[in-house]
Amino acid sequence: MYRYDEFDHAFVTERVEQFRDQVERRLSGELAEDAFKPLRLMNGVYLQLHAYMLRIAIPYGTLSSRQLRMLAHIARTYDRGYGHFTTRQNLQFNWPKLSDIPDALADLASVEMHALQTSGNCIRNVTADHFAGAAADEIADPRPYAEILRQWSSVHPEFSFLPRKFKIAVTGAERDRAAIQVHDIGLHVKKNDKGEIGFAVYVGGGQGRTPMIAKLIRDFLPEEDLLSYTTAIVRVYNLHGRRDNKYKARIKILVHETGTEELTRQVEAEFAALKDSELKLPEKDVQSIAAYFAPPDLPERAGGWENLARWKKADSGFSRWVQQNVQPHKNPDYGMVTISLKPIGGIPGDASDAQMDAIADLAEEYAFDEIRVSHEQNLILPHVALADLEAVYRGLVAINLAEANAGLITDIIACPGLDYCALANARSIPLAQEISRRFGNAERQAEIGELKIKISGCINACGHHHVGHIGLLGVEKKGAELYQITLGGSGDEHTSIGEIIGRGFEPDRVTDAIETIVDTYLGLRLDQSENFLAAYRRVGPQPFKTALYGSAAEAA
Numbered sequence: 001m002y003r004y005d006e007f008d009h010a011f012v013t014e015r016v017e018q019f020r021d022q023v024e025r026r027l028s029g030e031l032a033e034d035a036f037k038p039l040r041l042m043n044g045v046y047l048q049l050h051a052y053m054l055r056i057a058i059p060y061g062t063l064s065s066r067q068l069r070m071l072a073h074i075a076r077t078y079d080r081g082y083g084h085f086t087t088r089q090n091l092q093f094n095w096p097k098l099s100d101i102p103d104a105l106a107d108l109a110s111v112e113m114h115a116l117q118t119s120g121n122c123i124r125n126v127t128a129d130h131f132a133g134a135a136a137d138e139i140a141d142p143r144p145y146a147e148i149l150r151q152w153s154s155v156h157p158e159f160s161f162l163p164r165k166f167k168i169a170v171t172g173a174e175r176d177r178a179a180i181q182v183h184d185i186g187l188h189v190k191k192n193d194k195g196e197i198g199f200a201v202y203v204g205g206g207q208g209r210t211p212m213i214a215k216l217i218r219d220f221l222p223e224e225d226l227l228s229y230t231t232a233i234v235r236v237y238n239l240h241g242r243r244d245n246k247y248k249a250r251i252k253i254l255v256h257e258t259g260t261e262e263l264t265r266q267v268e269a270e271f272a273a274l275k276d277s278e279l280k281l282p283e284k285d286v287q288s289i290a291a292y293f294a295p296p297d298l299p300e301r302a303g304g305w306e307n308l309a310r311w312k313k314a315d316s317g318f319s320r321w322v323q324q325n326v327q328p329h330k331n332p333d334y335g336m337v338t339i340s341l342k343p344i345g346g347i348p349g350d351a352s353d354a355q356m357d358a359i360a361d362l363a364e365e366y367a368f369d370e371i372r373v374s375h376e377q378n379l380i381l382p383h384v385a386l387a388d389l390e391a392v393y394r395g396l397v398a399i400n401l402a403e404a405n406a407g408l409i410t411d412i413i414a415c416p417g418l419d420y421c422a423l424a425n426a427r428s429i430p431l432a433q434e435i436s437r438r439f440g441n442a443e444r445q446a447e448i449g450e451l452k453i454k455i456s457g458c459i460n461a462c463g464h465h466h467v468g469h470i471g472l473l474g475v476e477k478k479g480a481e482l483y484q485i486t487l488g489g490s491g492d493e494h495t496s497i498g499e500i501i502g503r504g505f506e507p508d509r510v511t512d513a514i515e516t517i518v519d520t521y522l523g524l525r526l527d528q529s530e531n532f533l534a535a536y537r538r539v540g541p542q543p544f545k546t547a548l549y550g551s552a553a554e555a556a
Helices: 006-028 035-041 064-078 100-111 145-154 225-241 251-258 262-275 283-292 302-313 316-325 353-366 386-397 430-436 442-448 507-524 532-539 540-549
Strands: 045-047 052-056 062-065 083-084 092-093 168-171 185-191 197-203 214-222 326-328 334-339 350-352 368-373 378-386 453-456 471-477 480-487
Touching: 006 035, 006 100, 006 251, 035 045, 045 334, 052 100, 064 083, 064 092, 064 100, 064 353, 145 168, 145 225, 145 283, 185 225, 197 225, 214 225, 214 262, 225 251, 225 262, 251 262, 251 283, 302 316, 302 386, 316 326, 316 334, 334 386, 353 368, 353 378, 353 386, 378 386, 430 453, 430 507, 442 507, 471 507, 480 507, 480 532, 507 532, 507 540
Parallel strands: 168 185, 453 471
Antiparallel strands: 045 052, 052 092, 062 368, 083 092, 083 350, 185 197, 197 214, 326 334, 334 378, 368 378, 471 480
C-alpha cells in the first residue's frame, strides 16, 4: 500500500498543529462555533446529537495491521472503546472530547493516516473494490488510480469549496463491488482491444433526496488522461453546479438539468484544453505508484485443499463460514476472507478496540499484514492461504466475529441514525438489531440466500437504502418514527434504484413486514437458485404489495 514521502509527513503534521491551535482558540472562547465549524469540518470533525464525531479517512479501504492497531488505541484512549466503519470505507469515532481530537490526529499521523476531506464540500475519500488486487475476476488493480486521484484531490486549491460534497469510486473487476454508478464520478478500469488500460467514465450518480444512476459519458478513457478528464468534469461542475439550493447542488442535478449530451460536450471541450497539459500522467509515475500495490509474494500452499476438506467435514460452523465468507482468490491456494461486522443482534459496522487489535494480529500472522474495509461495513483479509483458514476462523470465533452471513439477510448496512446523528429522523441501529435477531437462524438464512437489507435514518441515505434489495428509510410523521420500504435496488454492475412499495410502517411492525416480504419471495421463486433480486425483477412489486397491504388502496 502507499507510504508517505517527506512531503506527506510534513503536510499532515502541519495540519494537525494548525488544528490544535484552532481547537485551543475555540475552547478559550476566542473562536465562536460559527467561525470554528468550517475549520473543524476540514479536519473531519462533526457535531452530532450528543458529542463531536471524528471521521477518519481510510483511502480506498486499505489498512495495515499497524494502522488498525492505532485505530484500536484511539478507541481506547479518546473514545468509548469502539469505532464504526462506514459505507465510505472510513471509520467514525462518536464520542471524542474536542480537547482530545488534536492528540488523536497526531497519533493518526504517526501511522500515515488523517481525517482530511472526510467532510465538507470537497472531493471526499476515494473508494475502491474491497477485493482489489486479489479478486479472480479482476482486470487491473484499481487502487493505484485511486491513490493518484487522492494525491491530486487532496486540498486541491480549485476544488476545496465545491457546490456540494463530491464522491469518486473506482473498480477494476467484472463485478462492480464499489457501487460506481451511484457516485458523482464512477470509474471502471478496463482494457481495449489492444490490451491498453483505460476507464469507462460514469458521471452524476448518487442517492439521497433525489436518487439517480450515473450516466456513461466515456466508454474508454486512456490511462494517461485520468487526471485531465477528471479535472474537466469537476471544473464544469464547479462552474455550473447550483449554490443557491443545497438540495439541488450535487452534480447529478446538473447532469439531469443540463442533459447528458450537453454536459458531455462541455466536459469534452474542457478536456480538449487540458489533455496535453501537465495533468497528463507519465507512465513512469503510474508504474511507480502501482509498485506500492504489488501483490505479496504468495508461496505455494497446495496442501491447504486437503486440510480444508477435512476441517469442513469435521465442523459444520466452519464449513458454513467458508462457503459464505471466503471468496476465490487469483491464486487457487488462497482465499479472500470477509470478516462480518454483523454478529447476530450486533450493531452493523461496529468493532471494539479488542476486536480491532485481534484482527490486526490475524492479518499480521495469516494475511500478509493487510486489511480492507468494504462499503458494506465489513472488514476483509484479502490474501489468506486455504491452509490457514481454520486458524483464522478460530481467531474470529474468539472475538465473536465469525458470523457466516456475508451477503445474507443479516449482513445489514445501517447508518448511525437517530442514536447519534443530528440529521436523522429515525433510528437505524435498533431496527437492524431486531431484524438480525429475527432472521439469525443459520439454516433459515441459507434457505433465503443472497438478500441485501440497507437502512437509512434519513433522506440523506448514508445507509444506501436506495440500492438495497430491501431498503428501509426512516422518516418522521406527526412526531413519530415511520419506515418506508423500497424493493429491487442494487448497487452492482446492474444498478437499480429501489421502488417505494407503499405507505410506511411503524417501528414495531417493520420486522413483521420484512418477514412477509421474505415469505412472499420464497413462495414465488422458481427454485433456490433464483435470488430475491432476480425474483423481484421477474415478477415486479405487485405480489409484495398484495402480501403487505392486501389491496392497492391500503398501499397508498
